[in-house]
Structures are given as structure tokens and as C-alpha cells.
Amino acid sequence: MARSEPAARVAPRAARAPRATWRGQLWAGLRPYDPFRSIKAALQLLVVVSVLITTLLIFVAVASKTQMRIITIFSVIASLLITQFVAHGLTSPLREMTAVARAMANGDYSRRVTAVRRDEVGDLADTFNHMAADLEAVDRHRKELVANVSHELRTPVAALRAVLENVVDGVVEADPETMRTALQQTERLSRLISHLLDLSRLDSGVVVLDAKRFEVWPYLSAVIKTASLGLQGGPGAGHRPRADVHLHLDVSPPELTAHADAERLHQVVANLVDNAIKHSPPSGRVTVRARRGNGPGSLDLEVLDEGPGIPAAERNRVFERFNRGGAVASGSADGGTGLGLAIARWAVDLHGGGIQVAESPRGCRIRVTLPGSGQALS
Numbered sequence: 001m002a003r004s005e006p007a008a009r010v011a012p013r014a015a016r017a018p019r020a021t022w023r024g025q026l027w028a029g030l031r032p033y034d035p036f037r038s039i040k041a042a043l044q045l046l047v048v049v050s051v052l053i054t055t056l057l058i059f060v061a062v063a064s065k066t067q068m069r070i071i072t073i074f075s076v077i078a079s080l081l082i083t084q085f086v087a088h089g090l091t092s093p094l095r096e097m098t099a100v101a102r103a104m105a106n107g108d109y110s111r112r113v114t115a116v117r118r119d120e121v122g123d124l125a126d127t128f129n130h131m132a133a134d135l136e137a138v139d140r141h142r143k144e145l146v147a148n149v150s151h152e153l154r155t156p157v158a159a160l161r162a163v164l165e166n167v168v169d170g171v172v173e174a175d176p177e178t179m180r181t182a183l184q185q186t187e188r189l190s191r192l193i194s195h196l197l198d199l200s201r202l203d204s205g206v207v208v209l210d211a212k213r214f215e216v217w218p219y220l221s222a223v224i225k226t227a228s229l230g231l232q233g234g235p236g237a238g239h240r241p242r243a244d245v246h247l248h249l250d251v252s253p254p255e256l257t258a259h260a261d262a263e264r265l266h267q268v269v270a271n272l273v274d275n276a277i278k279h280s281p282p283s284g285r286v287t288v289r290a291r292r293g294n295g296p297g298s299l300d301l302e303v304l305d306e307g308p309g310i311p312a313a314e315r316n317r318v319f320e321r322f323n324r325g326g327a328v329a330s331g332s333a334d335g336g337t338g339l340g341l342a343i344a345r346w347a348v349d350l351h352g353g354g355i356q357v358a359e360s361p362r363g364c365r366i367r368v369t370l371p372g373s374g375q376a377l378s
Contacts, residue, residue: 046086050079093125100132109136153192160185198267198343209261209350211373213297216256216290217249223266224249224288227273245280247273250289258290259297259373264347268355271340272303272366279307279364297372306363315357319345344368 054075061071093113100111109132113125163182166172224247269288276286289302310318319341348355353370 156185156188258299276305299370301368
């Protein structure tokens, strides 16, 4: 008996849920007739009120034997006052939107429209505010792009100029070590230009995938070998010298094959490995793990490091363009432009796959899933 009482108490709440849904549907259906949420209904109400006032004044004129022209004058004045009041309320947000649009044309994207109405004008004000917020974000990203690219270009160009000036002035010899330093700065410039070209392709949306079946082990082995060569660089390398970072490849089964665009997947793996290397501790280990996915030709790929990891609040933002929060938080001297992970997500999205920061007891683990040949690629 004691257990049946809570059920009896819960039953009325469950019964109220369908009623609340029914009321919501009824309220949504009555919106075209609500003068507070529909301009059409408001104008119809204005006409009805004006007719009622005019009719009332006519009855008053007949009862009091007042001249009709006086009643007509009062009726016109009353109708004009009511119309002015309603028209002011309807056009006030439009005037405010005009002022905000002019401010945006002059470069001020911080202003917003005060959306106090619930009708179509209020919906327009909400949409206008969303548009203003998007434009403000685009303008902020543009400024960040100019600042970040300027910084990234200035550093290798200055280093390369210093090396060449020293060679020309005879301060240092043009030995292989000096030339290697100059080559590393040139490679850093090449990587930045490649990122910018990828960003241009991302914005244009015109990319054709060349998906083919390939063996995962030799493919990832070549990518990791390229990354390991970058670890041997000196201070002029694309990132600080990390010869102490160990790269490990884990593919199971060894004969694993996948179906994807090799060039785009190279962008994904290279950017993830480069990011893991930058945030690895001394004598850290970066692991690239590949497993067979659920469908034919599908692939589950993970890149793990032993760095400080990514805070939970930042995990949904690390794949946004120009986001360098992880680099700043970890104290990385070279946070880059914040384009690497954004390009990785773009390449994964082209395959119809997914990329996310997965839970890890230590460091950071980024998981990539590719659907393979079982899903159409576009």
C-alpha cells in the first residue's frame, strides 16, 4: 500500500502533460487572430475599433440630436489618434533596425535591435539580431586572421632574413646546418600558405574528393615519418625542437584497409599529430591508433598525447577557426593560426565522418570516424 501512494501522486502530473501540449497547440493555432502576435490581426482590430467608435458616436448624435458633421469630426480625430498609436508601435522597431543597419554599414557591429514585440516585426528583429551577431563574428574572425597571419609570417621571414644576412655579410658560413635552418623557415611559410589555401577552399565549398581504398599501416607510417623528420629541426623549425617526443603507430589488424581521400586524410592526421607534438611534455609519447569501423572501408582513428589535455569547456570550440585557447592555456610558444584543427574538421566533414575530443585519463585524445565506402562521399 505504501508503494501505491507515490504512483497515485505522479499520475495527475502525467495527465497534465497532454493537456499542456493541447493548450500549446491551441495557442499556436490562434496566433493569426492574436493582435499582440500578428500584424494582420492588429490592423483588423484597428479597423473594428474605428468602426465601433464611429457607430457609437452616431448613436450618441441621434440620441442627443447633435449635428452629424460634429460627430464626423470627432470620429475622424479618434480614428487618427488610434491609428497613430498603433502605427508608432509597429514602425518603431523598423526605425531602430534602420539605425542599426546604418551603424553596421559604418563598421559598428555591436549594436542590436530591442525586440519588445511578439509579432512578425518582433521575429524580424530577432532575425536581424542573429544576422548582426554573425556579421560581428565574421568581422572579428577577419581581424584575427590578419593579426595571426601577420604574426606567423613575420616570425619565419625575420628568421630567414637574419640567416641570409649573416651568410651575405660573412658572419656565418653557408654550411649545411645554416642552409637547413633557412629551409625549415621556408617550410614553415609553405605550411602557412597551404593552410590559407585550404581555408579558401573551405569557404568556397568547391572540393571534389578522390576516395580510394588504401592500406592503413604504410599510409600512416609515411605520415608519422614525415612528422618525425620535423622533430629533428633546430630553433628555426615549424615548432620548437621536440626531438624528445616519441611517435608510436598502432594499427590493428596490420592488414587493415580503408576507403577515403588520401590527400584530405593526410591533412587530418598531419594536423592532429602536429598539434599533439606541440602540447606534449618532455619525453612525451604521441600515439596514432587505427581500427576498423562499423561499415565496409570505414576507419576509426585516434591521436593521443600526454599533454595537459583540453578543458571540458573548450572541447566544443577547439575545432573553430582561429581558436588558440588550447595553445595559450598550455603555454605553447607557437600556438599557430588556429587553423589546423578547423581544417581537420573540414576534411572529416567532407567524408561524412565525425571528429571530437574524447574522454581520456591522461592528456588529449581526438577521435576521427570515417564512414568508408558504405556512405556516399560528396
